[in-house]
Amino acid sequence: MVEVLRPQEENYDELALQLFSEVIKELGGPKKMIQYKQLTWLPSLMEACYVIALHEKGKKTADEIASLLGITKETVKRILSADPEAVRKKIEGEEKDISVHTAGGLAKLAWEKRKSQRL
Structure with a gap:
């Protein structure tokens, strides 16, 4: 009997969770998030981590990502076009109106x- 090998599906859930966890650590951990009342960020943050995982690892297009996650193409494009350095400055307090x-x-x-x- 011949065994048919199929490409293994990438576990994007796991990758998105790893990215999510890394961001929480960078922001000071769960306690800091609670202290600074930033818990409202969490759904957007998970969405962004999943978009980045699908785009970077899965090489998915904005249309494909929007369809897979059930979000708008514009949301995907805003996430993908975000400037990491501008965000770093915003988080560190160097810039206020970014x-x-x-x-x-x-x-x-x-x-x-x-x-x-x-x-």
């Missing part, structure tokens, strides 16, 4: 850190 998709930038920073650690 119009940037914060969760998208944070997810990108987590991806960059993960990628640099794997090299």
Whole structure:
């Protein structure tokens, strides 16, 4: 009997959770999130981490990501176009009036850190 090998499906849930966890650590951990009343960020942050995982690892397009996650293409584009350095400055308090998709930038920073650690 011949066994048919199929490509293994990537576990994007796990990757998104890893990115999410990295962002929470970078922001000071769960306690800091609670203290600074930033819990409202969490759904947007998870969404952004999943978008980045699908785009970077899965090489999915904005249309494909929007369809897979049930979100708008515009939301995906805002996440993908977020400037990680602008977000870093915003989080560190260097800049106050930056119009940037914060969760998208944070997810990108987590991806960059993960990628640099794997090299």
